[in-house]
Amino acid sequence: MLEYLIAGGVMAGIGSALAVALALANKKLYVYEDPRIDQVEGMLPSANCGACGCAGCRAFAEKVVEGALAPGKCTVSAPVGIVAIASFLGVDAGSEERRVARLACAGGAHVAWNRARYAGLETCRAAALIGGGGKGCAWGCLGLGDCERVCDFDAIRMDEHGLPVVTEAKCTACGDCVEVCPKSLFSIHPVSHRLWVACNNMANGDEAEAVCEVACTACGRCVADAPPGLMRMLDNLAVIDYSKNHLATQIPIQRCPTGAILWIDGMKGPVKGPEARRITRKSPLPIEPADLPVLR
């Protein structure tokens, strides 16, 4: 009987001693954390996309409570959510212009030629490592959908020609597609950048057009028509200086012969100029026998 009492007493003694130690430690080592951080985090979309520049929503909430960032920096939240956070913290909501991913290629299977048939792992990364993937244009989209798979927001889908289409309303500008694309065709832009060159082919005129019907042929008409300073030709490509974006109009797209330069309208989507070649073909282009290793 006594053994039981001794054992029980020892255990109770150790237990209460540790409880006191814990209670003291809790007082002594207490770290104050603003309770608002948890609440703000609860109001955020928990997408952890990183588009705001912070490592996840928690880090963003800390910065917002601290006052270092405005709630509007989160481009994923609906405007209602931003206002809710702003009024909860009593700060200005701030506004961040929505940014989206844009693809610098329009060469789907119906307009861009292939030189060779790629057979292997069905990812762009794998294809790009084997002879560039067999596409005629060395810079063009391979169309195997790495960007579609990496997008956490279902904002990218491959169209019937094997070209990714970004749904601007869903895009959070997290930049995952920018990193995954082996041809580096994606970049993040504010939605107000409406004038857009959807081509990355640095070959000259005929060479570019020979591999893709919607390539920039470096004819320079858009540069000639654009307001001074807005555009220039660089490496056989039309380049837009977005620091002068306020000058941008639909004028440069008017005379483009291939439709490589677009006006991205929020409602209608991409608009080509009236002189751009009409593409009526729906089926993919065949692989030219002359390009296959078979010599005839």
Added chain:
Amino acid sequence: MLNGRRFSRGVHPPESKEQTSHLPIRRLPFAPVLIVPLSQHTGAPAVAIVREGQEVVRGEPIAKAGGFVSVPMHAPATGRIEKIALAPSARGDLAKAVYLKPYPSASQEILYGAPQDIEQMTPEQIVHAVQETGVVGLGGAAFPTHIKMKVPEGKKVDTVLVNGCECEPYLTTDHRVMVEQAGEVLHGARIAMKALDARRAIVGVEDNKPDAVEALRTAIGAATDITVEAVPTRYPQGAEKMLIQALFGREVPSGGLPGDIGVAVFNVATLAQIGDLLPRHQGLIERVVTITGPALSKPGNYLTALGTPLRWALEQAGCTDEAASVILGGPMMGSAIGTLDVPITKGVTGILVLARRDVKNHRPIHPCIRCGACVDVCPLYLNPSRLGMLARKERYEEMETEFHLNDCFECGCCSYVCPSRIPLVQYFRISKQMNRERKARERAHSNA
């Protein structure tokens, strides 16, 4: 003398060398246009020193080295520079190249160059002269040879190892070079020994090439500084780490170089070129290329001017309608190409043209059954199965830090034996690329 043993892993694929191994080296005629890319080697690209429309003589420098880890280029034919423009490369991107139009009557004789006396040169002068020849590793890696001829800081090299294994199926360039140019190989080896102050040279040859061993032994004669060792035929015996293990029973440390254990490894074709070019002070403008495969009517070993487009080379070798896939290099480590406008560069050991019946596309990839076949064959004792699973889950960083991804030299044994046909090497190449890009981003981020 040697305490070597066979390295225990690897595979033994069908050798398929009988198509070309008995054929002597023949010359290809000049193509109508030669395309000489300015970056045919590992390191900084060369810088063009010619203008459009300029006339050049076969053997004349047309580009200078763009740094220490770089080599110059020389005109492969007498003719006129057409343009300096982008040209397709085997990697699939476009790179700057010199387009040279040979004169219709241009001869293959080389008149450029002035003889120099190797005996009188110091090791530094030899390293410089080797750089001037533009020779790079002709076994496929295309690493500038003069850098390997410099003794690494704080190390001592006592053995020059001449790699004549050529373990890749189909390829026979090194084999023919050893049989036909044994004297040049030995001369090149002696130049390397002088530059590195090494006391001996060993030529390692796989035992499926007895005529090469015989030719080298005859050429050596009574000399004792160079010996020839036959090593067992097994893929990838020609990887320098495997050859060192087979001959010396020693392992090159992970992440290290052969210089760490006092060895410098050179390919036989590289040394044959150095032995031939250096005394005459000429540049590398042609190389032996095995053009072979079931879809060719005239396969063989062709001495080809650098810059010859593949289309031309294959026409000369009698490419038939059967051709379905063109691979630069051998079937294990070579890479399929997407266009025939790619020129032959310094690192091209062979062109393999597979016929339609040999190419089986769109075979399904099955899940890993954990049979361990890949683990049994990996010559570097890695775990390809585990690495493959991590790659599928995109855990690239872990592959590098925990599972030594960067030791993998992509020999392809794991993919070769995988019963589920998992393209492991393809996964590893992607993983290495992703890791490189991530590190570059992190560097850019920390600099900003």
